[in-house]
Amino acid sequence: MQVSVKNLKRYYFEKLVLDIDNLTMEKGKITGIIGPNGSGKSTLLNIVAGLDDEYLGTVEYNRQLINKNIYRKMTIVSQKPYLFRRKVYDNIEYPLKVRKMKKDKIKMKVDDIIERFEIEDLRDKRAHLLSGGESQKVSLARALVFEPRLLLLDEPTSNIDPESIKIMEREIVRFNEETKGTVIIVTHNMEQSRRLCHDIIYLEEGKVGY
Amino acid sequence: MDYIWEGFKEALKLLIGFDKEVYGIIFLSLIVSTTATIISSLLCIPIGIHLGVKKFRGKKAFSRVLYTFMSIPSVIVGLVVAIVLSRRGPFGRFDLLYTPKAMIIAQTLLVTPLILGLTYSLSKSRGKEIEKIGRTLGGNRMDIIILTIKELKLDLIVNVVTAFSRAISEVGAVMIVGGNIKNRTRVITTTISMMNSMGDYPMAIALGLVLLIISFVINSIIYSYSGED
Numbered sequence: 001m002q003v004s005v006k007n008l009k010r011y012y013f014e015k016l017v018l019d020i021d022n023l024t025m026e027k028g029k030i031t032g033i034i035g036p037n038g039s040g041k042s043t044l045l046n047i048v049a050g051l052d053d054e055y056l057g058t059v060e061y062n063r064q065l066i067n068k069n070i071y072r073k074m075t076i077v078s079q080k081p082y083l084f085r086r087k088v089y090d091n092i093e094y095p096l097k098v099r100k101m102k103k104d105k106i107k108m109k110v111d112d113i114i115e116r117f118e119i120e121d122l123r124d125k126r127a128h129l130l131s132g133g134e135s136q137k138v139s140l141a142r143a144l145v146f147e148p149r150l151l152l153l154d155e156p157t158s159n160i161d162p163e164s165i166k167i168m169e170r171e172i173v174r175f176n177e178e179t180k181g182t183v184i185i186v187t188h189n190m191e192q193s194r195r196l197c198h199d200i201i202y203l204e205e206g207k208v209g210y
Numbered sequence: 211m212d213y214i215w216e217g218f219k220e221a222l223k224l225l226i227g228f229d230k231e232v233y234g235i236i237f238l239s240l241i242v243s244t245t246a247t248i249i250s251s252l253l254c255i256p257i258g259i260h261l262g263v264k265k266f267r268g269k270k271a272f273s274r275v276l277y278t279f280m281s282i283p284s285v286i287v288g289l290v291v292a293i294v295l296s297r298r299g300p301f302g303r304f305d306l307l308y309t310p311k312a313m314i315i316a317q318t319l320l321v322t323p324l325i326l327g328l329t330y331s332l333s334k335s336r337g338k339e340i341e342k343i344g345r346t347l348g349g350n351r352m353d354i355i356i357l358t359i360k361e362l363k364l365d366l367i368v369n370v371v372t373a374f375s376r377a378i379s380e381v382g383a384v385m386i387v388g389g390n391i392k393n394r395t396r397v398i399t400t401t402i403s404m405m406n407s408m409g410d411y412p413m414a415i416a417l418g419l420v421l422l423i424i425s426f427v428i429n430s431i432i433y434s435y436s437g438e439d
Contacts, residue, residue, distance in 0.1 A: 051342060072348045082343045085361055094357075095347040146348065 001061050001073065001149040001182045002027040003048055008057035010043055010206075018043050018055070018206040025199070027062070028180040030172070032187055032197035040206040041186040042154055048184065049076040049152050061150065072099075074150035079158055081139030083127035088119065088138050091127045095146040109145055116174075117141045118167055133160035140168055144175050151175065153185040157192065169196060213411065220412030221419060231393070232413060236420055239397040242310055242384065243377035246317035247325075251370050254326040259358045260351075262333020263341045276330060279323035284316075288386030291316040295387065308389040313397070316383040321373040328369040332362055368432050375428045379421065 003025040010018035018040040025031040033041045046052040048059060050066050061070045075095070084091050089110060096106045114123055117137050122130065127138055136156055143151060153172070157165045173196060176183050187193050193200050202209035224232050261272075293299055295307040295315070306312045340361045344354035359366065381399035388395035390404055398417045405414035 049346060051346070071345070075346045075348070082339050084343075084357070085363075094349075098347065098349045098353045142347065 001070075002063075003150065003182065003184065004058075004060045004063070005044075005048075006058045006060070008044075008047070008055060008059065010040070010047065010052070010055040016206060018047075020044070020057075020206075020208055023201065023208055025182065025184055025201075027182055028176070029198040030176050030183040030185065030196050032185050032193035032200045033203060034187060034190065034193055034200060035203035035209070039203040041203050043206075044203065045076065045152050045154050045184065045186050048150075049074070051076070073148055074152065075143045075146075075148045076152040076154065077136075077139050077143045077156050079155040081135055083130065083135055083138060083142075085126065085128045087124050088122045088127050088130070089114070089124065091138055092142045092145050095142060099146060113141045113145045116171060133164040136160050137164055137168060140171065144171060147175075147179050147181065149181055151181055151183045153183065153187075155186055155188065158188065165192075172196060217411035217415045221416035224412060224416045225419070229416075232416055232420075234393065235396050235398055235401050235417060238310060238395075239378060239399075240424075242313045242397060243317060243374055245314050246377050247321055247370060247374040249314070249318050250322045250325050250373065254322055255329050255359060255366060256355050258326045258329025259333040259337055259355055259362075262330045263337045263358075273330070276323060276327045280327040282320070282323060283382065284320055284380040285382035285386065287320045288316050288383035291319060291383065291387045307387060308391060308395060310388070310395060312387040313384045313395060316387045317377045317380070320380060320383055321377050324376055325369060325373045328372065329366065332365050332369070333358065336362060336365075371428050371431050375425065378424060 005020050005023040008018060008020040008023075009016060017038075033044065035041050043052065047055050050071055059066065061074075064070060084094065092110045092113060093106050096109060101109075114120055117140070119134070119137055119141065122134055122138065127135070130138065140153075140156060151172075157168055160168075169192070172183060172185070175181055183196075185193070185196065266272075291312060292307060295301050295304070295312055297307075306315070337358050340358045341354050344357045349357060379399065381403055384395070384397055385400045385403070388397065388400065390396050390400040396404075398421050402414045402417050402421070405411065405417075
């Protein structure tokens with residue numbers, strides 16, 4: 001899914017925090033958004049995710065404005081993910097259940113992603129009691145299980161162990177290569193953006209640097 | 211002091227001897243308050259959750275009005291229901307006044323603002339995060355309401371039990387719309403009030419003990435769900 005942003009302005013209490021004339025994130029690519037704290041990275045991601053609608057300008061997805069159909073084809077993983085107060089398995093199956101997928105297919109898909117994320121030992125644990133790294137892995141697995149056309153990641157690997165980061169990066173790349181799903185990732189980590197991204201956007205004081 | 215001790219002894223006799231009248235009163239109290247709480251919960255929990263996360267014009271004013279109604283005196287609710295159900299009132303033809311149905315209506319109206327307000331407040335503070343996740347994972351409006359109810363289940367149970375506690379312990383509304391008619395609309399609180407004015411303490415003490423036990427059970431449920439010792 002291609003994402004185009006035009007004449008985007010976002011104010012917080014009369015302060016302009018985001019000011020982008022024209023920006024396109026290409027379909028099927030991994031685009032990194034980097035920049036210092038307060039540069040508007042997460043604000044931009046929330047707007048693209050449809051979670052923030054108090055902006056001026058337009059955001060288009062494959063040349064369409066946001067609608068229910070587009071909404072169901074994308075998802076966001078945040079830095080501090082909220083996991084439901086139920087088992088890890090139940091968390092991961094949720095996006096498939098709301099899409100009315102058949103039970104046996106759900107089981108197959110959830111089992112597969114649990115194996116790929118190497119979280120078999122967490123399968124029956126209560127998700128809200130997991131550690132930071134475990135939560136991030138479960139959250140990413142829950143986002144990838146329904147193969148979205150647009151995956152938005154807000155610093156998904158900050159403050160977690162290197163082994164978990166390795167697994168998550170591997171699965172993000174695999175998702176992009178296998179499904180051609182578009183990924184937009186906000187990160188502080190330059191090395192990570194070089195490892196993962198096809199394109200990098202630099203934001204500073206709400207504007208695109210280069 | 212002897213009459214108090216005698217009152218206790220008589221009260222225990224009534225309870226242990228399964229006195230028909232005492233148990234009839236207890237049973238009616240439980241039926242009326244439980245039904246009112248269930249009806250109100252079924253209506254107000256989904257609405258409260260939806261309104262808590264929804265942005266709408268006048269939300270602040272709505273909150274203030276709702277929170278005011280949470281502490282509405284039970285006699286006012288009783289009076290309003292009595293007027294509406296009285297023979298000359300708009301629903302007089304249904305002949306509901308002085309029946310358990312009227313008591314259920316009154317208690318439903320009494321606990322509705324309480325359950326709606328508590329659910330609305332809970333949803334406003336914690337529902338947004340759940341709604342956000344539900345939306346980004348593809349849930350529709352109904353999926354998100356169900357998800358939020360499941361996620362806030364423990365707090366919602368505490369809210370419902372709090373409302374039941376208010377219903378079972380109130381006296382004003384059921385006295386006005388029920389009329390405290392023997393073997394028909396007499397409940398624990400109205401009986402205690404009547405027995406006290408008659409100076410007949412054994413039954414009042416017996417029912418008082420039952421009300422205390424019910425309160426103890428309710429509080430035990432609340433504390434065990436809210437994780438306190």
